[in-house]
Amino acid sequence: MQSEFWNKRYKEEVFAYGIKANDFLMKQTFPSGSKILCLAEGEGRNGVFLAEQGHDVTCVDYSEEGVRKMAQLAEIKEVVIHPICADLNEFEFQANRWDGIVIIFGHLPTALREKVHGQFFNALKPGGKLVLEAYHKSQMDYKTGGPMTETMLYSDEELRSDFHEFEHLKITQLEREVHEGEFHFGKAAVIQVIAVK
Numbered sequence: 557m558q559s560e561f562w563n564k565r566y567k568e569e570v571f572a573y574g575i576k577a578n579d580f581l582m583k584q585t586f587p588s589g590s591k592i593l594c595l596a597e598g599e600g601r602n603g604v605f606l607a608e609q610g611h612d613v614t615c616v617d618y619s620e621e622g623v624r625k626m627a628q629l630a631e632i633k634e635v636v637i638h639p640i641c642a643d644l645n646e647f648e649f650q651a652n653r654w655d656g657i658v659i660i661f662g663h664l665p666t667a668l669r670e671k672v673h674g675q676f677f678n679a680l681k682p683g684g685k686l687v688l689e690a691y692h693k694s695q696m697d698y699k700t701g702g703p704m705t706e707t708m709l710y711s712d713e714e715l716r717s718d719f720h721e722f723e724h725l726k727i728t729q730l731e732r733e734v735h736e737g738e739f740h741f742g743k744a745a746v747i748q749v750i751a752v753k
């Protein structure tokens with residue numbers, strides 16, 4: 557999918573995935589004042605939530621409309637975030653920069669997924685934490701959101717391989733209710749990752 561697809565979705569006044577943060581992310585904790593990078597962050601619901609917790613949050617998305625909406629949401633919620641409009645293909649991950657990396661339903665094509673995920677370990681500070689939730693490949697049978705292309709959905713093996721450098725790696729595959737705006741709407745097959753450098 558290209559950024560034009562997302563621009564069209566985010567042009568609407570309504571927030572496509574709502575303004576409440578992702579359920580899995582809301583259960584995670586980071587040390588206070590963490591520097592957190594939220595990738596493929598869309599309209600900013602997760603980044604704004606983390607900023608409300610007092611973290612120093614940078615949000616990246618390649619949709620100009622998404623970046624506009626994340627700035628709007630931060631203003632409504634009266635928090636500061638650092639929005640960046642960039643394609644993850646070109647985004648530069650600096651070494652030992654982040655206390656946290658968050659990527660929620662940031663589905664990428666295989667080669668880009670491997671390239672992007674493969675840089676997280678180096679970009680995190682020692683002790684830094686990765687939080688990821690995505691639809692699992694079996695979401696093809698549920699049809700309640702996410703890309704309906706199997707290669708854009710993730711498996712345990714793929715994520716284990718992407719994050720093999722992490723000593724502390726927890727990958728959980730489960731079925732859960734996902735209700736996030738009009739595009740994530742019901743019982744779904746998801747895969748969740750917590751990894752600590």
Ligand SMILES: C[S@@+](CC[C@H](N)C(=O)[O-])C[C@H]1O[C@@H](n2cnc3c(N)ncnc32)[C@H](O)[C@@H]1O
Nearest residue numbers: 562573596597598617618619642643644660661
């Ligand atoms: C399903 S939305 C999820 C948005 C947000 N993470 C959330 O949970 O509300 C997927 C997002 O990935 C972004 N995205 C997809 N490919 C990207 C790329 N190559 N570079 C930057 N952003 C990308 C899209 O623009 C879109 O906002």
